[in-house]
Amino acid sequence: MSKSSEWIDAVGRAIREATVALPADVERALREALTSEPSELGRLHLETLLENARVAREEGLPICQDTGTPVFFVRAGAESPWLADIEAALVEATRSATAAIPLRPSAIHPLTDRNVGNVGRGVPVIDWEIVPGREVEITYVAKGGGSENATGLLFVQPGGGAAEIARAVLAHVARVAPRACPPIVVGVGIGGTADRALVLAKRALTRRLDIHHADPAIAALERDLLEAVNGLGIGPAGLGGAATALAVHVEFAFRHPASLPVGVALQCWADRRAAVRIDASGAAEAVL
Ligand code: SF4
Structure with missing residues (x-):
């Protein structure tokens, strides 16, 4: 089997x-939310989501009818000898998986609505990050349309520190979370330029829910924001309750003194992701 075929199989x-x-x-976060959810309607909805997840896993069926926009986050070791061939393998894996699983054909022309399945200009979405080393780590995320529509780019008044950023993020989440299929995961990208803040917010969604940022100040902001979001009362499915978010993850970059862009990306409860690592020999393995 060629390396390319091996990667297509592994990514598929x-x-x-x-x-x-x-x-x-x-799943663990949903179960924990169930144990502490005070709203009866909220508990009922969380139980339904967990039952949905069980049936999907046991029957091999999609967790949600919206199988999402395929997005790959690639952390590519600069010294990997395989970089030139990976993008084609991701595209082919998406094409094959669309037919085999099947995935819902969810890529349409922005003007004519012509449906091209899940492969076309700019789709799958591939985000490249060049890092030191010889390994390539590929994280697949299925990005549902409902949660994608809740994305926001905020420009916060510089000088207000973490409190002002938290206030702006909370106001945005309060406005859009009910239509993002909560309980949600909140990705926040602080700083950089406007486009970079949004990329950071999306990358934040690839982190495991139970891992906080290594920087203690950023980790504290994540905890404070999670508590504040879950104090909004939006709850599972927006029907009221405590479990509005399962996690808040923050990434940051240095910024211009006059500009403080903050990207906010939401992922729905169907937080579907999986990862593959390609080592220096070209061998591919699932990352658990
Ligand atoms: S936002 Fe997520 S849970 Fe809601 S319909 Fe889309 S994929 Fe499904």
């Missing part, structure tokens, strides 16, 4: 895994 398995089985950390 990751797409299938993400489509039919919630990651263990997401």
Whole structure:
């Protein structure tokens, strides 16, 4: 088997895994939310989501009818000898998985609505990050349309510190979370330029839910924001309750003194992701 075929198989398995089985950390977070949810309606909805996840996993069916926009986050070792061939493998894996699983054909022309399945100009979405080393780590995320529509780019008045950023993020989440299929995961990208803030917010969604940022100040902001979001009362499915978000993850970059862009990306409860690592020899393995 050629290296390219091996990667297509491995990435295809990751797409299938993400489509039919919630990651263990997401399922665990939903169970924890169930134990502390004070709203009866909220508990009922969380039980339904967990039952939905169980049936999908056992029957090999998509967790949600919206199998999402396929998005790959690639952390590419600069010294990997395989960089030139990976993008084509991701495209081919998406094409094959669309037919085999199947995925809902969800890529349409922005003007004519012509449907091209899940492969076309700019789709799958591939985000490249060049890092030191010889390994390539590929994280697949299925991005549902409802949660994508809740994305926001905020410009916060510089000088207000973490409190002002938290206030702006909370106001945005309060406005859009009910239509993002809560309980949600909130990705926040602070700083850089406007486009970079949004990329950081999206990358924040690839982190395991139970891992906080290594920077203590950023980790504290994540905890404060999670508590504040869950104090909004939006709850599961927006029907009221405590479990509005399962996690808040923040990434940051340095910024211009006059500009403080903040990207906010939401992921729905169907937080579907799976990862594959390609080592320096070209061998591919699932990342658990
Ligand atoms: S936002 Fe998520 S849970 Fe809601 S319909 Fe889309 S994929 Fe499904």
